[in-house]
Amino acid sequence: MAPAKPHQSAAVAIPVPDKISVSLNVNGVDVQLDLAPWTTLLDALRDRLNLTGTKKGCDHGQCGACTVLVDGRRIVSCLTLAVMKDGSKVTTIEGLAKDGMLHPLQQAFIDHDAFQCGYCTPGQICSAAGLLAEGRAKTADEIRELMSGNICRCGAYPNIVAAIQQVMGHS
């Protein structure tokens, strides 16, 4: 806690929630964090673990920029309190490339110019990785539908679909 300010000293402090120890495996690394229950997984990743590749676009689960994989499933990390995921395995965009080799989706996004500003991109790629794992999408229409939780304001959608199709074709 910061040193009390003169104008605060007379009054009784309003407490904030006590911190709880949370264990996560993030991108293959075990981490232990002391987090308040009100801290989202998104803020824990960005502010505590400096994994800023996961983006905050709305903080309301409306845009998908914060999508990460938790135990292999894609979720919006802004609507997930970090304490709820104690003991979980989290994969963020920083954890997709292996030994300097890009994940096929990352390479396909570059090849197809499936982004412009890049801010929705980590969420798009994590979402696409989750989609591939689900095995539900077979056609372009199904990809479009199942990727509609990830908004791209630059409008790269056709290229995003093409990138995912390229990877689906090879897997």
Next chain:
Amino acid sequence: MNAYIGTSTSRIDGRAKVTGAAKYAGEFNIDGLVYGAVVESTIAKGRIKHIDASEALRVRGVLDVLTHQNRPRMADASAAYKDDVAPEEGSPFRPLYDDKIMFSFQPIALVLAEEWETARFAASLVRVEYETAAFTTDLQAQRNSAFVVEKPESHRGNADKAFAAAAVRHEAEYFIPIEHHNAMEPFAATAIWDGGGKLTIYNKTQGVQNVQRYLCSVFNMKPDDLRVRSPFTGGAFGSGLRPQYETVLAVLGAVKLRRPVRLALTRRQVYTVGYRPATIEHVAIGAKPDGTLDAIVHEAIAVTSQHEDFSRNDTAWSGQLYKSPTARYEHRLARVDLPTPCDMRAPGAATGVYALECAMDELAVALKLDPVDLRLRCYSDRDQHTNRPYTSKQLRECYRQGAQAFGWSKRRAAPRSMRDGTELVGWGMASGVWEALQMETAARITLTANGHAEVASAVSDIGTGTYTIMAQVAADLLGLPLDNVTIKLGDSTLPLGQVEGGSWTAASVSHAIAKTAGEIRKELLRLAQAVPDSPLANATVDGVALVDGRIVHKRAPDRAVSIADAMRQGKVDRIEREGTVQFEDDDSHARNTHSAIFAEVKIDEELGVIRVTRVVNAVAAGRILNTKTASSQIMGGVVWGIGMALHEETLLDHRFGRFMNPNIAEYHMPVNADVYDIKVIFVDEPDTRINPMGIKGVGEIGIVGTAAAIANAIYHATGKRVRDLPITLDKLR
């Protein structure tokens, strides 16, 4: 010589973006970082009677709460808050300046805390008492008091009289609601003390030097003491042209606490930093039965704030596109109690051309002419406003290639005459036009003897591909592989770069690089000529080129000196040059980009659900530097056109004077499932008059006309003309 210019080159910043390594303004974590949270006004107009932060200050971890009463000193004069892009008339909003409330959600306090969650919680505990004043946010209620701020183009003849006498007439009112940019990255600023009283601010912006000048003015700081950086910008679309309030508040916090401060706005707060103004468009076109025009009248009324006159002439393009002996234009503003509108992708054109191109479609119906045919009958090879020829205008070719790619010749003219199962099919088209602007810009090139070049300019890459095209141009002109070129941008300490807007960056920075590369070539030639028995002894700087790491005689390529040898001989290990390019104000020709957009919609006949199943956008925009990133620009513009036509509308509750849907769920914009097949065509448009490299820029042209093509397709599918955007399914009932 052109190994890269004109090719489909992948973004050089792609790897940083797909791996999460690219850092945006709110992502510079640093020890001791303080987090800010904004308290917003709950009333639309009035003043703060009393603001009580005592409870917020008692929250453990809260460091301070800044209001207009206790903030550090800022400039008083309104003029000190005028940035490079501020409207000429009016007084810019001064955040936390005084007790005055000018719009709902206005920032009125900044909570500073050790953690973000604490700051946000404490912000909810700040108590405010207001004195409310009467307000209005309704454009329709204010339209009769609208006023002219700048005279549009001169009138030609008596358009009203010619319209009244015309054989075939079309007259209608069109409406575009308030729209918000909704770039995926919310505005954010991180202000960091560098030591020695110097501040670096990482900010989401389209113009680092604009923000730097603005902050120096507001805080009376020396230019050397304040640096603004924006290496990556998560979209902006015009919303980042002006400095926004988060940057002022972050600096206020940093100055007050002498600590680093980050302020990232919430999505709702981003809705107060600017928007496309709601606009009423009245268009009247009179024609002869053969489809030549007698008269065009175009009057627009757009909203602005009470405190600034934001005016973008919506009628500029309606007057330019089609041949008409008479014309009258008027652009007026109506004041409402909202934040000042701002530029949003193709400001003025996206709205004005929407109205014009829907009106042309309606005229074509009245004339029983094919919509493309009508446009060809009143096609103009000269800018109708000024009667100047164009530096180039391949719009005819856009119509031809676009129609061919789309299959337009198979269109049946009658509405409701095409269907696919249970869906009605509609085909519509429109023209697009934007300006080809270019601005004074500087670049610095540092070439090292190992064959690497660093190219630096204070321009921005807001997703447009600036990093990549700069590298392409530099690589070609310096004769280096792309990988040997490093780009620095988005830093106020770099050579002059303008705000990234108006589609002018590609042409401007490319020529700055070309000019500076010329200086590098000159120096290399001087060094090469000092080599004993130099094969380039008599060569001139224009007679040599830099190719594959060598200085090569253009007409005798076997006469060459390697760059490394020349530099070794001259005993230099680096050559640094900075050049500024200015563009001559050549008024003899008009400079524009053009497009023809063809759209197919499929509409469920019973439910009214509208799908835009195909769009072909054929664009004439001079020389295309990078077909991959340029196509993406146009594709993105088309997606914006789909949103404008079908989804986007910021709703106001006039009783509260407040935006009702300031979030991404209720402000509808296209998602992946809304977007089907988009084909982008660049027609060949050589243009050596506009600038030496023939570059025009493609950031805006993609949206212009697209909403009209879709609206026209919806009419063709259903026989129902909806002129108020967005065209939601309820309006088709």
